[in-house]
Amino acid sequence: MSHKRNSTKVDESTTYTLVDFFQRIPPGRQVQVTQAFKSLTYNRIEIKSPELQLYCDNCKGLRFFDGSYGTIPPIKFGEYYNIFFNYFCRNCEISHKIFAVRVHVRDKEICHIVKLGEIPSFGPPVPNHFLTLIGDDSHLFLSGRQCENQGFGIGACAYYRRIVDQQWQKLISEILRVSKGINADKEIITTLESSLSEHKFKRAVEIVKDAIPPVLLINGHNPITFLYSSTSRGIHELTDSECLEIATSIRTVLVELSIKIKQALSNKRELIEAMNKLNSKKKSKQ
Ligand SMILES: [Zn+2]
Numbered sequence: 001m002s003h004k005r006n007s008t009k010v011d012e013s014t015t016y017t018l019v020d021f022f023q024r025i026p027p028g029r030q031v032q033v034t035q036a037f038k039s040l041t042y043n044r045i046e047i048k049s050p051e052l053q054l055y056c057d058n059c060k061g062l063r064f065f066d067g068s069y070g071t072i073p074p075i076k077f078g079e080y081y082n083i084f085f086n087y088f089c090r091n092c093e094i095s096h097k098i099f100a101v102r103v104h105v106r107d108k109e110i111c112h113i114v115k116l117g118e119i120p121s122f123g124p125p126v127p128n129h130f131l132t133l134i135g136d137d138s139h140l141f142l143s144g145r146q147c148e149n150q151g152f153g154i155g156a157c158a159y160y161r162r163i164v165d166q167q168w169q170k171l172i173s174e175i176l177r178v179s180k181g182i183n184a185d186k187e188i189i190t191t192l193e194s195s196l197s198e199h200k201f202k203r204a205v206e207i208v209k210d211a212i213p214p215v216l217l218i219n220g221h222n223p224i225t226f227l228y229s230s231t232s233r234g235i236h237e238l239t240d241s242e243c244l245e246i247a248t249s250i251r252t253v254l255v256e257l258s259i260k261i262k263q264a265l266s267n268k269r270e271l272i273e274a275m276n277k278l279n280s281k282k283k284s285k286q
Contacts, residue, residue: 010112019050021113022085022099026122026149030114037075037108045075045108049085054097055125056089064090065097080104082116122149130258133174137163141254148251153244154235160250161231168201172208172224174261175216181268184213201228215264216257223257 010030018036025031037045049067056063067087075081081103089095100116115122123145131138144159176192178184191211198204205228212222230250235243 015110017050018048018113019052021115022050022052023054025115026151027115027117028150030112033111033113034109036103036111036113037105039108047072047075047081047083047103047111049087051090052087054087054089056092056095057120057125058092058095059089063092063095065095066090075105077105077107124255126255127259127262129262130255133170133258133261134163134167134254137166141251144247144251148244148247151240151244153240153242153247154238156247157235157243157250160247160254163254164227164231164250165201168204168224168227169196171227171257172196172204175208175212175224178216178261178264179213181265182213182215187211188213202232213264216260218253218256218260223253226253 010032012032015032015034016025018033021031021033036047038048040046047069049069052065052067053062054065055061056065065087067085069083069085072081072083083101083103085099085101087097087099097118097120099118102114102116104112106112126141126145131141134141140159140163144156144163147153147155147159172192172195176189176196179189179192188211192208195204195207195211198207205225209222209225212224216223218226227250230246230253233246235246238246
């Protein structure tokens with residue numbers, strides 16, 4: 001159960017709680033955690049399994065999960081322990097999350113801890129319609145996410161930027177489809193149409209920078225302009241963690257945009273259906 005060897009480096013400048021560790025730290029990154037233990041009798045300590053807020057696939061949202069783990073040998077300072085934590089959604093009691101972690105117990109306050117893996121995989125879920133939207137490039141996205149989850153910022157950035165480079169026309173056509181569907185300003189529609197005849201992303205962005213229906217803005221910003229600025233910036237001089245930040249924001253904007261497109265189109269469909277029902281009721285009364 002216990003091992004003396006340990007190869008990964010720990011960043012001791014930041015200390016996390018066990019909850020932060022489980023919820024926010026991807027597998028493979030060893031961190032320093034405080035208050036991970038509770039005292040038992042006879043000077044013994046035990047590692048906690050705190051309640052977590054995780055995405056439940058079954059309840060379709062963030063829910064509280066309760067956890068436990070099997071029997072481990074009595075904890076001694078300086079030792080390593082490999083532990084499987086089992087978590088269940090408190091709401092549906094169906095969704096299950098497993099963390100395999102290795103804990104190096106320094107003393108009763110501090111331990112160094114790393115996830116050996118987690119199932120389902122780390123990070124927010126990727127909506128299926130997003131993978132359908134990007135079609136053949138979905139394998140690039142999944143590779144990018146793997147890099148991002150393991151903290152490989154340069155790799156993640158390269159994969160996500162490749163998707164944006166290859167998919168910007170598709171994204172603009174989807175924005176055009178929404179604009180037509182929701183009867184956006186005529187000017188927005190003609191501007192989007194003319195940007196699609198451009199072969200260079202830069203030129204297309206200059207054209208569409210003010211032409212986006214407000215329902216597709218992300219925090220008040222045009223997602224296409226954002227994607228362009230994050231892919232046009234040179235990353236050669238940036239550190240891995242700076243690249244990781246860029247990668248995370250590209251991924252967030254891509255997924256968020258696809259969610260907004262889907263919502264706008266389905267709101268439009270619901271509206272048409274409601275109008276049709278209303279009209280047919282009126283007709284039957286006449
Ligand atoms: Zn649930």
